[in-house]
Amino acid sequence: MSEIFLRRAESCAADAKTKVTKLRDHELLIEVEQEHVKPLITKLWTDGITRRLSTITGLDLGQKLGIVYHFWQNEDALHVRTTVPKTNAIAVSIVEIIPGAILYEMEIHDMFGVTFLGNPWMDKKLLLPETWPDDLPPPLLKTSKPAEIRKRLKLEVENK
Amino acid sequence: MESAGLMKYSTENLVPFGPIHPALKEPEYFKLVLEGEKIVEVIPRIGYVHRGLEKAAESRPWVQNMYMFERTCGICSFVHSLCYGQAVEGLTMYEVPKRAKYIRLIVAELERIHSHLLWVGLMGHWAGFETLFMWVWRDREIVLDIVEAISGNRVHKSMNAFCGVRRDMPENMEDRIVEKMKYLADRARYYREIIDTEETMLERTEKVGKVSADTAEKLCAVGPMARYVGIQHDIRLNDPYAAYDEVPFSIVTRNEGDVQGLLRLRLDEILVSTDLVTYAVKHLPEGPIRVKIPPIIPAGEHSSHCEAPRGEIFYYVKSTGGRTPDRVKSRQPTMANLPTALEMLKGQTIADVPIVLTAIDPCFGCMDRMSFLDSETNKIWTWSGEQLRQYGIKYYKQRRT
Amino acid sequence: MASLTPTYDIERFGAVLVPSPRHADVLIVTGTVNAQTRDRLRKVYDQMPEPKHVIALGACSAAGGVFKGCYNAAQGVQDVIPVDMFIPGCPPRPEAIMYGVLKLLGEVK
Numbered sequence: 004m005s006e007i008f009l010r011r012a013e014s015c016a017a018d019a020k021t022k023v024t025k026l027r028d029h030e031l032l033i034e035v036e037q038e039h040v041k042p043l044i045t046k047l048w049t050d051g052i053t054r055r056l057s058t059i060t061g062l063d064l065g066q067k068l069g070i071v072y073h074f075w076q077n078e079d080a081l082h083v084r085t086t087v088p089k090t091n092a093i094a095v096s097i098v099e100i101i102p103g104a105i106l107y108e109m110e111i112h113d114m115f116g117v118t119f120l121g122n123p124w125m126d127k128k129l130l131l132p133e134t135w136p137d138d139l140p141p142p143l144l145k146t147s148k149p150a151e152i153r154k155r156l157k158l159e160v161e162n163k
Numbered sequence: 164m165e166s167a168g169l170m171k172y173s174t175e176n177l178v179p180f181g182p183i184h185p186a187l188k189e190p191e192y193f194k195l196v197l198e199g200e201k202i203v204e205v206i207p208r209i210g211y212v213h214r215g216l217e218k219a220a221e222s223r224p225w226v227q228n229m230y231m232f233e234r235t236c237g238i239c240s241f242v243h244s245l246c247y248g249q250a251v252e253g254l255t256m257y258e259v260p261k262r263a264k265y266i267r268l269i270v271a272e273l274e275r276i277h278s279h280l281l282w283v284g285l286m287g288h289w290a291g292f293e294t295l296f297m298w299v300w301r302d303r304e305i306v307l308d309i310v311e312a313i314s315g316n317r318v319h320k321s322m323n324a325f326c327g328v329r330r331d332m333p334e335n336m337e338d339r340i341v342e343k344m345k346y347l348a349d350r351a352r353y354y355r356e357i358i359d360t361e362e363t364m365l366e367r368t369e370k371v372g373k374v375s376a377d378t379a380e381k382l383c384a385v386g387p388m389a390r391y392v393g394i395q396h397d398i399r400l401n402d403p404y405a406a407y408d409e410v411p412f413s414i415v416t417r418n419e420g421d422v423q424g425l426l427r428l429r430l431d432e433i434l435v436s437t438d439l440v441t442y443a444v445k446h447l448p449e450g451p452i453r454v455k456i457p458p459i460i461p462a463g464e465h466s467s468h469c470e471a472p473r474g475e476i477f478y479y480v481k482s483t484g485g486r487t488p489d490r491v492k493s494r495q496p497t498m499a500n501l502p503t504a505l506e507m508l509k510g511q512t513i514a515d516v517p518i519v520l521t522a523i524d525p526c527f528g529c530m531d532r533m534s535f536l537d538s539e540t541n542k543i544w545t546w547s548g549e550q551l552r553q554y555g556i557k558y559y560k561q562r563r564t
Numbered sequence: 565m566a567s568l569t570p571t572y573d574i575e576r577f578g579a580v581l582v583p584s585p586r587h588a589d590v591l592i593v594t595g596t597v598n599a600q601t602r603d604r605l606r607k608v609y610d611q612m613p614e615p616k617h618v619i620a621l622g623a624c625s626a627a628g629g630v631f632k633g634c635y636n637a638a639q640g641v642q643d644v645i646p647v648d649m650f651i652p653g654c655p656p657r658p659e660a661i662m663y664g665v666l667k668l669l670g671e672v673k
Contacts, residue, residue: 026464027253055396056383057468057477058494073466073479078402080466103383103502114217130213132599132636142218142635149218149635156599158638210600215635222633231630237655318655
């Protein structure tokens, strides 16, 4: 079962400029460029290779931001990773294929500042407070410091 | 009516939420738009329990994070630490001893029994059936007593460690646990009878909160929210962890696709769980309960998932070979089931809101404050949870007479 | 919440849950306060008539607890409203809660 899944997943990526890595038994990582994210995920989903998207994770990779889609089917896990630049971080949304991804993309928007083109809720906050200052960078960037965020959100009393 | 500049998705695309009315500016937990009596749009805001755990995890030692993530939720705390533990263990070359896997299963299933019982009681509360609530919460105490005997605590059990558990099963507990499991199974069967015959529950739950299996799958529903429409989605079956590959497990699915089906499903799952605990304590293997591992976790990335009482819980960890993680991602089941809940609400009336939202077994007290907008009269009002509950009870009472 | 149920039953000591701050003598705060709930907590406190008291329940309400250092968590409820009593625990047992509440009522009388 597992080998078939891995081969099917690999074959979806075969025609893109992608890197396929077997992390360990039953865990595969496919790295794709932004323009191939939607075609790859469309094929994975509509061909029934996987019908389970666990979540989408944002990463601060230093120079760039990473977006990892976590799929699985039975004992096999498949991570699809793409990158976007840190400034002007725009990514493609997959809500057209998988509507359930809407909140996962909103979370990455809150936490890393990525805008997902095609997601109708990019103007709304999911987890961050409405009082989040416009000039305060997103919290999960490595350069963001919790103590500073608490001060800006007025969660700390001065001169206790 | 629509805020300028926003895209509106047609229902064919199954995106469950719509444009926001400019008047609904306050950060309510849920905003519901009505057309006549029916709900047409629901807008969620769930940030009020957001604390910033994933960020904090990056500056804490690996093991400390286990106890922090345990406190994400009081009800599924064990499975949080288990899932995080498994994700980190996968980056190392160490194996979890068999006895520890069985103990993990026992505590996880006790947690499930507790969670499902608590939920049945809450459903009774929202439907105005207070007696059910009180009975169930008394049964809960039995589970909490066993959990306390095993772990020393009622809620945050702190039982997990990397590659094992921190405390062994106490001696001479087997008979007591088996006896209590039998008692709880009998109670679950009794409640099952009640929800199938009691008018108060039936009228609030039959044919309420329907979605199709296809919708649930596209909206990434997990756990009971997938199983109640017949999808065979249970990590204990699909991708077994701990000792689930060695114990007789039967998945519970239903086909009604309504809240009544969810009640039956979770009560039947309690029966499966009592069987699992009974089997596991009787077949507990000998051996060590833990393998100690170094504080530095090798570089790499790994994910793990478990079947929490509410559905799939998912952890992804990334290590750069240090004492603290580079990244920890934690996805609770409620987030996965929220889009399905919002879809369930469409077409229902206000009176159904507390039952439908509670039906997904949400991990937040979302009903503290809700806003309503009547799209025909432009009237906006806010209700507290208690106001909403009283309205629902009165509405159905009037419908009966 | 367990303190309200039959096994512990705090009602026999005269303590009752009320639906509105305007009817309350004591406010019990559990868990962490974040940016989204801070203003609401202040409003609830302001709506209570005098004399009023606040109990901070648990390690998180007292000093941030396990969420110390988190970017969206107040490091103790006393950063938002004045607190009269802290009941420690993670979480505090129902007996501890009852003891704390009764102690406060005893002191108040």
